[in-house]
Structures are given as structure tokens and as C-alpha cells.
Amino acid sequence: MIQLEGVTKHYPRSNRPSVEDVNVFIDKGEFVFFIGPTGAGKSTIIKLLLREEVPDKGKISVGDMDVTKLRRWKVPAYRRSIGCVFQDFRLLPNRTAAENVAFALEVIGKPRSVARRVVPEVLELVGLGGKEHRYPHELSGGEQQRVAVARAFVNRPLLLLADEPTGNLDPDTSIEIMRLLDRISRTGTTIVMVTHDSNIVNQMRRRVIEIENGQIVRDQARGVYG
């Protein structure tokens, strides 16, 4: 599903974390944690997978696509096969929960009839049934993150990237979000999650890849935070 071969990315003019010769293979349907201290390069890997950045060296393939060789104009189509969730939710404040999810469908040209059918379904799935018409500021942090997950999942992506999705949430809410991600994982979606929440990693008992100074120092199936 995902293959990183000798991936290297430096930022010579800034102190953003770089990655150095990273080799990873992630199978379809796997649930993988990337852990490690702040500045280790975890989020850089997410950026590389999203094709927000291009590696200096090495090759990244996702599905049957060579992401490193992707032409600029093909990037949008590539991103449609990926869902993404962030620490700061990234919802539009002037749109309701349902509208936020529908927005993701609208802007890739899905007809409104599809949105009318799919959006309530996916909001129900993430446990927000009945709160479709609330605005983000009327929702709790956990609920906002559920909206974000619903938006990431509404296109049924093959890959879901989560960059510290529980970073702004209290432990109980974090566990609810993790249950949700787990459920999504069971539908066959590959999930790559960056976190430094040791409780979550220890509870989930999934594959753990630890990064330090841009290099993989541990890759363990059913691992713990360490």
C-alpha cells in the first residue's frame, strides 16, 4: 500500500525537521503509529505522503502511484484517495457540521444529490447523528474532531492520515476518537497516525514506528510507546 524507499528530505533554509533515508512498507488495511519526540520528522512524513512536500531523494509510492513522480496537475486527484485529520480540526467556522462534510464533496465536483445521501450516513457513523446542523463553535472539541474525521472519510479513501488527532483533546475524548479510527480501520482503510500520546499507543497495541532525528529507530508490530 505505502512504500517509502530511502526517503530523504532536508530543509536547508529553515529548522523544520528533516528525514534521513527512511524505508517503510505499510500494508493495505494496516494501522500504524508514528511516534517520537517533537521535531523528529513525523509530520514531515505526513507532508511527504500528502505530496505537500517532495523528497530530495528516494521514492514514495501509495497504492499504485509513484508520488514522487506525480505531475503537479495530478496532485488533486491523488489527494482524493487520501483522507486527512489534524490536531486543529481545520473546519470552516461559518458552516455547519453537515456543510463542512458536504464542502469536501462539493469542491471535487460530486453532485448535491450524492452529498444529501452520503453526509448524514457518515455523520451517523462518527456518532454525530442529530448534530448535523450545529456550527463548529457549538460543538465540543471531540465532536469537532468527529466532523473532521467524517470529512476525511466521506470519500471512502484508501488511506487516512492523522497528524496528532488527539493532541487537543482530553484523555476520555481521545479514546473515543481512537475507537472511531479503529472502526474505520476495520473497513479496510489504511491508517497512518502521528502521535506522542503514549496512553493511546499502549492501549491500541498496533504497529509502532519510532522516529528520532529523522531516522527510524524502531519498527515493531503490536508495539507500545516504549
Next chain:
Amino acid sequence: MRAKYVMSEVFLGLWRNISMTVAMIITMAVSLTMLGAGLLLYNQVDVIEEYYQTNLEVVIYLDRDVTEEVTAQIESDLKSNQYVAQVEYESQDKAWERFQETFKESEELVATVNPEVLPAAFRVKMKDINDADALIGEFVDREGVYQATNQKDILQQVFDILGGAQRLTLIVALVQGVAALMLVANTIQVAAYSRRREVAIMKLVGAPNWFVQAPFVMEAVFAGVIGALFAFGTLIAAKVFVIDGQFSDLFNLMPPVEWNSVLLLLPILAGISAVISAVTAWITLRFNIKV
């Protein structure tokens, strides 16, 4: 659906940044008015040139005391000259009639002029007005010839004035145009900043690039077209109130500025303005903010 979204974003964007939008439209309107005026002048110079090319004459004025013999000799020489198409003799009496006709509005001037001082003349139509100097060279020093004038030389001054005005309008159009485009670039940057959340999400979920860029490009195009409409209105007003109105006497001296050529300016100005604005917006997005 998506078109509706783009349009609502366009108007929202223009409205949110209304002072900049107005500044952008005004500068564009001024620039395009000047461009339009410049194009009209350009066209007018052509029309005038064509008009006079067939009507210009060389006038050979005769001495007041010229004898009939000399006059007849000059006439026959003119008629047999290779450059000459047609010769018309204008006696002093006829010259006086023409003078009275030309200055009929200024009776005092007519009253002060003695018919005797007006010279008789040959009005010579040339085969090609560009040979006028050669013809004048042959005749100006002859006995009985007082002076020879080429109307083209007089007209040249009019052309010089028109040409100068044309250059001036085009320079103003260019300077204002550059200012307008900078305002477009700035407006687009502000718009992109105020919509950065939407843009980030659109890119994240894989909205096509053209779709992400469309509202911004349309904003610029919209402002450009409105600017062109204002410029067109100004030119119409200039035609009605200046050319056909207050200064109509002045403009009657030359062939009229046709309505057709004024109306033709609308599609030209709107087209130029829309395309240049769109390209500016697109370049701004592409290189400055990577939308």
C-alpha cells in the same frame, strides 16, 4: 452547483475588500479610458489621412500685379506637368468669395480685409500629394508666382498635435494600467489570505487547481469588465458632450469620429481588460501564494 459556489465567493470576495475593489475598478477605468481615447485618435489619424489624401491641394498664389500672359503661361505649364491631375484657376474675386464664406462668422475680420489684398491662385490637385514639394520647387521661383503652399504641411501640424495627444493618452494608459495590475495583484493576495482556510481545505481534499483558483481569477475579471464598462461610458460621454457638443466646431474641421468606432471600443476594452486581469490574477496565485 459549483458555478454557484464560485460566483458567490467572487462577490463575497469583492465585497469583503470593497475599498480595494473600488480602487481597482477606478484605476482600471482611467487606464482603459485613456487606452480607448488613444485607439480612437489612432483611428482618427488614419481616417483624416485618407480623407485628405484625395482632397489635398497645392495652392500657387500669384503676384497681385501679374499679367494675363504670365498667368496663362503658368496655367498651361501646370496642366502639362507630369505630377498634376487637375488645375483650377481662382481669380481675386473668387478668392474674396471664398474668404467671405470661410470667415462668415467673424464679420469684423471680413470688414477689415480689402478684397485687393487677396491674391489670385491656382488650386492644383496632385496625382500624388507626396510629389507636392517637387512641383512647388519647379514653380515657386517663377516670375508671377508669389508663394506656393502645400496643404499637407498645414495638415502635418494637425497630425503632430493628434500624434502627441495619442502618445500622451497611451502613456497615461500604460502608467495607470501598471497601477491597476498592481492593485489586482494586491487584491488577489488579500482575497487569498482571507480565504486561506477554505483554500487549505480544498487543496487537502483534492479540489482541482482550476477550481481553487477560479473565484480569485473571476474576481479580477469581474473588476476588469466593470472598469471597461466605466471607461466605455466615459468615452460615450466624451463623444456626446465634447466631440459632438461643446467643441463640435473644432471637431467639424476634421472628419467625424464615427459612432461605430466608439461602440467597437466596448468589446475591445472589455476583452483586453478581462484577459490581462485574469492573467495577472493567475500569475499572482501561481507565484506569490501558491494557491
